[in-house]
Amino acid sequence: MALLLLVLVGVVVGVVLASSLLLRWNEVRYGNGRRKDGDGCLPPGTMGWPLFGETTEFLKQGPSFMKQRRLRYGRLFRTHILGCPTVVCMDPELNRRMLLQGEAGGLVPGYPQSMLDILGRNNIAAVHGPLHRVMRGAMLGLVRPAALRTSLLPKIDAFMRDHLHGWAGSVVDVQAKTKEMALLSALRQIAGITAGPLSDALKTELCSLVLGTISLPINLPGTSYYQGFQARTKLVSMLEQMIAERRSSGDAQDDMLDALLRSGDDGTREKLTDEQIIDLLIALIYSGYETMSTTSMMAVKYLSDHPRALDELRREHLDIRKGKSPEEAISYEDFKSMAFTRAVISETLRLATVVNGLLRKTTQDVEMNGYVIPKGWRIYVYTREINYDPFMYPDPMTFNPWRWLEKNMESHPHFMLFGGGGRMCPGKEVGTAEIATFLHYFVTRYRWQEEGKNTILKFPRVEAPNGLHIRVQDY
Numbered sequence: 001m002a003l004l005l006l007v008l009v010g011v012v013v014g015v016v017l018a019s020s021l022l023l024r025w026n027e028v029r030y031g032n033g034r035r036k037d038g039d040g041c042l043p044p045g046t047m048g049w050p051l052f053g054e055t056t057e058f059l060k061q062g063p064s065f066m067k068q069r070r071l072r073y074g075r076l077f078r079t080h081i082l083g084c085p086t087v088v089c090m091d092p093e094l095n096r097r098m099l100l101q102g103e104a105g106g107l108v109p110g111y112p113q114s115m116l117d118i119l120g121r122n123n124i125a126a127v128h129g130p131l132h133r134v135m136r137g138a139m140l141g142l143v144r145p146a147a148l149r150t151s152l153l154p155k156i157d158a159f160m161r162d163h164l165h166g167w168a169g170s171v172v173d174v175q176a177k178t179k180e181m182a183l184l185s186a187l188r189q190i191a192g193i194t195a196g197p198l199s200d201a202l203k204t205e206l207c208s209l210v211l212g213t214i215s216l217p218i219n220l221p222g223t224s225y226y227q228g229f230q231a232r233t234k235l236v237s238m239l240e241q242m243i244a245e246r247r248s249s250g251d252a253q254d255d256m257l258d259a260l261l262r263s264g265d266d267g268t269r270e271k272l273t274d275e276q277i278i279d280l281l282i283a284l285i286y287s288g289y290e291t292m293s294t295t296s297m298m299a300v301k302y303l304s305d306h307p308r309a310l311d312e313l314r315r316e317h318l319d320i321r322k323g324k325s326p327e328e329a330i331s332y333e334d335f336k337s338m339a340f341t342r343a344v345i346s347e348t349l350r351l352a353t354v355v356n357g358l359l360r361k362t363t364q365d366v367e368m369n370g371y372v373i374p375k376g377w378r379i380y381v382y383t384r385e386i387n388y389d390p391f392m393y394p395d396p397m398t399f400n401p402w403r404w405l406e407k408n409m410e411s412h413p414h415f416m417l418f419g420g421g422g423r424m425c426p427g428k429e430v431g432t433a434e435i436a437t438f439l440h441y442f443v444t445r446y447r448w449q450e451e452g453k454n455t456i457l458k459f460p461r462v463e464a465p466n467g468l469h470i471r472v473q474d475y
């Protein structure tokens with residue numbers, strides 16, 4: 001018995017010793033806070049275990065991981081998460097500077113390898129330099145205000161009418177419906193695709209692709225990464241076929257695919273290759289999919305919980321409908337007049353924190369508040385805490401859309417819900433128009449109440465693991 005106890009104590013001491021040696025070694029490996037070349041200092045912090053760093057703690061503790069370290073080290077600290085040495089920045093002013101600094105200041109997108117691999121080498125959110133300019137120019141061309149007014153908004157309106165048809169008298173899972181909405185609405189804008197076998201096939205592949213981009217890059221049959229790649233291959237061949245059919249038919253269509261195939265013909269911008277067009281379309285669907293569906297779902301949730309906000313929103317939309325026949329679509333002017341709706345969308349994005357932060361990679365040594373971040377590190381522009389800053393948003397944990405009407409918060413220098421600088425979201429207006437149109441038909445057609453207990457997780461992504469169920473009736 002005594003021998004067993006001795007062995008046990010020996011094992012425990014051995015494990016503790018080995019662990020602290022490994023942790024220590026990893027700190028030394030990253031210079032112990034000193035740059036290895038002796039050129040400047042790193043921000044305070046810890047690097048965790050070799051290889052894994054502090055990823056497990058980060059994923060398990062979520063926002064409190066950040067808060068605890070901020071308490072210990074301040075608003076700028078180093079860590080090792082998601083496979084990379086990383087500096088987390090929670091200082092709003094410094095974050096703004098980092099986003100504005102962009103490529104010229106040594107910062108390019110730093111998203112995980114799986115995302116880069118699966119979204120393709122021309123993915124707008126990963127490329128930089130002249131290729132980014134070309135891809136971004138093409139993307140902005142598709143969603144410019146004139147296109148939103150004459151082409152996109154009528155399509156969005158027609159789609160939402162259909163999508164929100166016949167919900168009365170049933171229990172609806174808003175999460176499933178808003179996911180479907182984000183995808184199908186994008187497909188209609190891209191190539192006039194309506195619900196049917198083709199959209200079902202695309203949906204299956206896109207879902208696998210999305211899962212693949214947020215998985216570990218292990219390319220073995222059965223892994224999400226592997227399946228994401230397979231999905232990408234199938235999607236690419238479907239899109240290639242669509243392009244070939246368009247070319248052979250020769251008919252002009254009023255959609256994004258047609259605009260991309262024709263773009264550059266007049267010599268005003270560079271002509272995109274088919275591969276670039278395909279990567280642009282995949283990036284467009286991908287970027288809007290989760291952000292749009294989650295924001296729409298959370299808006300429904302917050303409106304359910306705040307009847308006064310729902311009343312005011314409904315009043316805005318009933319006023320718009322007053323002068324219209326039931327079949328008449330909402331116009332660009334109607335959309336622009338939806339001040340309270342816009343406030344509801346911004347408040348939803350803020351309170352739910354649909355985007356936690358943005359990742360950048362350093363292409364050269366980068367100075368941050370006197371520290372020097374080495375080339376090849378990640379900078380996590382962590383914007384989540386800005387959303388709960390009581391100076392910027394008094395009583396920050398309360399859903400209060402009216403706060404957005406009092407001051408023009410969207411032009412506040414620390415407004416980063418859609419990013420900032422040269423990579424600011426190009427889909428901001430079209431995305432807002434889509435959510436606004438969804439809310440328009442939802443609140444003017446229906447009243448609803450939540451059904452059962454719906455759990456909503458806020459980290460690492462906002463989701464309702466078992467759906468968000470509501471019982472819907474005609475208004």
Ligand code: HEM
Pocket residue numbers: 109124125126136139143283284285287288291292295349354355358359416417418419420422423424425426427428430431432
């Ligand atoms: C509520 C909806 C949305 C939110 C909250 C949102 C948020 C963001 C944010 C924060 C970024 C900056 C990423 C970074 O700097 O690394 C971004 C970039 C981007 N977004 Fe959105 N987005 C939304 C909807 C959309 C939609 C509908 C589209 C497509 C039309 C879209 C397309 C893009 C693209 C292509 C980029 C990359 C831009 C670049 O790197 O130049 N987004 N978005």
